[in-house]
Every structure is written in C-alpha cells, then in structure tokens.
Amino acid sequence: MTRPLISSIDPGRLAFDIDGVVADTMSVFVRLAHERYGLTQLSKQDMLCYNLHDCLDLGKEIIDDLIVLTLDEEHTREIPPIPGAPEVLTELAAAAPLRFITARTEADAIREWIFSILPGVPRSRITVIASGSPESKLGFLHQLEIGYFVEDRLETCKHLKEAGIEPLLFEQPWNRDEPAPGCIRISDWMQLKECLLPLGANLG
Ligand SMILES: [Mg+2]
Known part of the structure; x- marks a missing residue:
C-alpha cells in the first residue's frame, strides 16, 4: 500500500470531525x-x-x-470510540491543542463524550465546535487557521479541498467505494498516527 506523504503536517494546523472519525x-x-x-x-x-x-x-x-x-x-x-482514536489523540495533545468540528447542532453532549474518551488530556486543550451543518465547517476551519481536516463525509472533503483545506478522508463503508480525487485516504488511526506522528515517541 502506498503511504501518503503527509508527515510534515503541523499538528497545530490539524482538526477533526467527530462522528465517523473519532466516534463509532x-x-x-x-x-x-x-x-x-x-x-x-x-x-x-x-x-x-x-x-x-x-x-x-x-x-x-x-x-x-x-x-x-x-x-x-x-x-x-454510549458511543464507542473508533479503535486507536483515544490513544493517538492523547499523544497528539502533547504537541498541540485538539480541535474538533462537528456538523451536529448541539455541542454539549458530544463535548462531554470527547472529554470522557480523553481523560488524560486537560479540558483546556480541547475545543469542540458544533457548526450545525457540513457546509458551515469551512468558516470555523478558516477562523482557527486549520490546514488539514480529518473527515468521513466525502462531499465535505471535496468542498474543503476546493476551499484550500487539505481533507484527510477517513475510510468508512459509506466512502470506501466512491472516487475521491485529490483526497488523501486514511484507513484507520494507526495509519493516521504514522502519518502525523513520525516522531511519536518524542511526543508521549
Ligand atoms: Mg463525520
């Protein structure tokens, strides 16, 4: 398998969708x-x-x-985390604050859930924004000066790509068979960790 060459990502310019990426x-x-x-x-x-x-x-x-x-x-x-997500995010939090942008309309319940799966990360290092729709994620990403976004919804990835934000398409059954031109595909959190934390041992 060809590994995408994205090991130069600055963790401070990275953000995550939640449902389908961190939350199963x-x-x-x-x-x-x-x-x-x-x-x-x-x-x-x-x-x-x-x-x-x-x-x-x-x-x-x-x-x-x-x-x-x-x-x-x-x-x-009751949502289980996607395997590997809590561990990789906890490691990543040592390098940069964690930013999550969900299309949910309410942030409170999913923010509490994020806190619950990341007990080792200070809450002050975690931002959870509910944008209310997939389309409105872009404005928040620009505000936070995010360059890379991990997302499972293909349409959102295409939209972000057009707007100059590099989407990392987190593979799920609902995007696996769809062509995703220009999108970097991420098969699981272990692969994401390899791409983002080539010096992971130094971050832990
Ligand atoms: Mg999602």
Whole structure:
C-alpha cells in the first residue's frame, strides 16, 4: 500500500470531525436497529453511502427515528470510540491543542463524550465546535487557521479541498467505494498516527 506523504503536517494546523472519525456512531445506529426494530441483518457494511435513505432498504420514518435516537444525549454517551482514536489523540495533545468540528447542532453532549474518551488530556486543550451543518465547517476551519481536516463525509472533503483545506478522508463503508480525487485516504488511526506522528515517541 502506498503511504501518503503527509508527515510534515503541523499538528497545530490539524482538526477533526467527530462522528465517523473519532466516534463509532453508526455502531449505535446498528445496535438500536437490532434492538428497537429487530433488524438483526443490518450491519455497518450495508451503509454504502452517507445518506442512509439512499442505501438502506428501510422506511424513511425508521431511518429518521434511528438517526434521532443515535444522536440524542443518552445514546451519545454510549458511543464507542473508533479503535486507536483515544490513544493517538492523547499523544497528539502533547504537541498541540485538539480541535474538533462537528456538523451536529448541539455541542454539549458530544463535548462531554470527547472529554470522557480523553481523560488524560486537560479540558483546556480541547475545543469542540458544533457548526450545525457540513457546509458551515469551512468558516470555523478558516477562523482557527486549520490546514488539514480529518473527515468521513466525502462531499465535505471535496468542498474543503476546493476551499484550500487539505481533507484527510477517513475510510468508512459509506466512502470506501466512491472516487475521491485529490483526497488523501486514511484507513484507520494507526495509519493516521504514522502519518502525523513520525516522531511519536518524542511526543508521549
Ligand atoms: Mg463525520
């Protein structure tokens, strides 16, 4: 596999999306689909596009209900982190403050969740911004002078690329088969760590 040559990224110019990058949010969606609707065949591998209405053979009301449940405060607390994310972010925090920009409309629950998975990082080193929509992430990224953004939504990556911010596309079933011209693909947090922390031993 060819490794992208991005080892010169300044950690201070990097920011992260949360759902689908740090948070394994869709695993909660799948669990709720099993528990509430008996949809035991459903798995994350069925989520082949970002807009679930376009790729899941389920009624609109069911999908909408599951999305609302998944993102509510109670279920946000139950989201497992994506493997490796807490460890790499904790290491990274030694080099630079951590900045997260989510398209969620409310920051409080997901900010508490971020704090909970990063107990070793001082809260003053963590910023969580809820932009309210994918499109409005760009303005916040410019404000914070971010040059690189880790994101799982392909459309957002393309939008950022056009605006001069380097997107790092975090691979998920919903973006894996889509062409992503000009986007650097990241398969998991171990790869991200290799790219970002070539001197990781010195940061810990
Ligand atoms: Mg996301």
